[in-house]
Amino acid sequence: MKYAYYPGCSAECNAVAYEHSVREVADLLGIKLQTIDDWNCCGATEYFSQDELTACAVIARNLALVEPQLQQLVAPCAACYLNLKKTDKLMADHPDIGAKVNECLAAGGLNYQPGRVRVRHMLDVIVDDIGETAVRDKVVHPLKGLRLAPYYGCQVVRPIEAGDGTEYPMKMDRLLGWLGAEVVDYPAKAHCCGGHMTQISEPQAFELIRRLLYSAEQAKADIIACMCPMCQLNMDGYQGRVNSYFGTDYRLPIIYFTQIVGLAFGIEPKKLGFGKELVAAMPVLKAKMNGQLATSLG
Amino acid sequence: MAHTTEKKGTFLEEVIEATPDGERLVHCLQCGSCGGSCPSGAEMQYTPRTLIAMINAGDRDAVLAANTMWACVSCYLCTTRCPQNIPITDIIYTLKRMSIAEGRYSKTDAPAMAKTFTDFVEMFGRSYEIGLAIGYHAFKRWKPIELMKMGPMGIKMLLRRRMAFIPSKIRQIDQLRAIIKKAKELSAKEQQEAKALRQPTHGH
Numbered sequence: 001m002k003y004a005y006y007p008g009c010s011a012e013c014n015a016v017a018y019e020h021s022v023r024e025v026a027d028l029l030g031i032k033l034q035t036i037d038d039w040n041c042c043g044a045t046e047y048f049s050q051d052e053l054t055a056c057a058v059i060a061r062n063l064a065l066v067e068p069q070l071q072q073l074v075a076p077c078a079a080c081y082l083n084l085k086k087t088d089k090l091m092a093d094h095p096d097i098g099a100k101v102n103e104c105l106a107a108g109g110l111n112y113q114p115g116r117v118r119v120r121h122m123l124d125v126i127v128d129d130i131g132e133t134a135v136r137d138k139v140v141h142p143l144k145g146l147r148l149a150p151y152y153g154c155q156v157v158r159p160i161e162a163g164d165g166t167e168y169p170m171k172m173d174r175l176l177g178w179l180g181a182e183v184v185d186y187p188a189k190a191h192c193c194g195g196h197m198t199q200i201s202e203p204q205a206f207e208l209i210r211r212l213l214y215s216a217e218q219a220k221a222d223i224i225a226c227m228c229p230m231c232q233l234n235m236d237g238y239q240g241r242v243n244s245y246f247g248t249d250y251r252l253p254i255i256y257f258t259q260i261v262g263l264a265f266g267i268e269p270k271k272l273g274f275g276k277e278l279v280a281a282m283p284v285l286k287a288k289m290n291g292q293l294a295t296s297l298g
Numbered sequence: 299m300a301h302t303t304e305k306k307g308t309f310l311e312e313v314i315e316a317t318p319d320g321e322r323l324v325h326c327l328q329c330g331s332c333g334g335s336c337p338s339g340a341e342m343q344y345t346p347r348t349l350i351a352m353i354n355a356g357d358r359d360a361v362l363a364a365n366t367m368w369a370c371v372s373c374y375l376c377t378t379r380c381p382q383n384i385p386i387t388d389i390i391y392t393l394k395r396m397s398i399a400e401g402r403y404s405k406t407d408a409p410a411m412a413k414t415f416t417d418f419v420e421m422f423g424r425s426y427e428i429g430l431a432i433g434y435h436a437f438k439r440w441k442p443i444e445l446m447k448m449g450p451m452g453i454k455m456l457l458r459r460r461m462a463f464i465p466s467k468i469r470q471i472d473q474l475r476a477i478i479k480k481a482k483e484l485s486a487k488e489q490q491e492a493k494a495l496r497q498p499t500h501g502h
Binding site for chain 1: 374
């Protein structure tokens with residue numbers, strides 16, 4: 001299957017592990033991702049705080065640039081996903097907004113017909129379009145003995161419900177289960193990581209991050225699997241700061257779900273971006289996994 | 299509907315006008331599901347429920363000066379749990395925009411963060427993390443100490459090549475800028491119209 005692909009700014013650098021693992025896993029599953037030519041930043045939440053029309057117009061430029069023969073657009077980042085989906089929905093539900101956004105796009109010689117592109121998250125594509133049988137077929141290293149905590153965050157499960165509920169999503173739980181892992185059930189899986197709050201109020205942000213780490217650790221998770229660069233950065237990059245702030249000693253590696261999928265598929269860890277995380281995942285993987293995978297990890 | 303004509307020019311009408319599906323606001327039951335669900339509720343002067351009551355009461359100045367909007371993390375739990383389908387997070391965004399436009403906020407660096415972020419988008423068409431960190435913490439926020447606190451993490455990120463000094467730039471930056479210019483023009487016009495409609499505030 002062929003999809004248009006919106007990498008998002010994080011993919012270029014901070015979340016390069018996500019980008020590489022998405023591409024590796026997609027290749028193996030026969031998912032063709034065609035990057036939108038000359039895509040621009042989605043503005044995260046920062047334009048919506050200042051000007052709604054500018055926010056929508058900046059996002060809609062990407063939708064307008066999706067090649068006419070492609071009907072579906074995949075975004076791996078939760079914030080990009082929501083922005084693209086929300087703008088398409090706003091334009092469709094409110095023709096006045098749609099008209100105004102198109103007036104802006106026209107200034108750049110572009111136009112977007114709301115509803116033309118269906119925005120999807122990478123997790124949905126793997127779980128819904130590829131499905132259990134095809135995923136199980138590709139597993140060469142079942143992740144037996146590894147306790148994984150799926151972390152969904154906010155912006156994929158809310159506010160636009162995509163068939164997996166807004167409170168207690170299960171899609172990643174199912175996917176990780178197909179890989180043979182022990183999937184940890186914990187209450188914080190769709191709670192908020194704080195988004196950009198680390199930059200504005202550290203005490204507030206650190207408390208939100210602490211709650212997630214606490215919840216996953218209470219459930220005896222070895223690793224948290226996430227699906228958004230912002231969530232990964234907050235829980236991984238700031239884990240040391242959170243520990244010094246609260247006097248805690250969390251050492252939970254935060255890995256993109258596609259890295260875990262790739263590992264089970266037998267893709268070389270380096271190609272999946274392992275080693276980019278600040279809280280190292282490899283020692284945990286080697287300690288917890290036995291048999292073939294542990295040997296292949298070296 | 300009777301209430302909308304009757305409330306023309308009020309703060310409630312202004313918020314409704316500026317928010318997609320904002321008309322749901324009049325259906326608030328004051329049940330408090332929003333405030334109870336909010337992960338940042340404890341940080342807020344007024345929870346979303348209280349803020350909605352204040353919007354209804356026309357307490358424009360207090361609402362736009364509240365810290366509620368700046369504690370919001372856009373997690374949308376209030377929105378999806380609202381039994382009356384009020385787009386609460388979007389209403390918070392509307393209030394952020396009004397508060398920024400009129401310079402009513404205080405004790406928050408969120409508007410400076412937003413401006414620094416979007417300035418880079420308008421410069422390059424992409425976000426620029428190092429530029430954002432330095433520009434925001436050291437210059438916009440005047441808190442270089444915050445930048446130093448981030449130092450050890452920044453170095454680890456650099457060593458893992460998760461941060462780049464050279465920003466990425468789109469080819470058709472002029473096209474993006476033309477689109478943004480148009481959007482800002484249209485929005486400025488709308489803001490002028492909204493201002494003309496607004497009832498003069500009494501008291502104080």
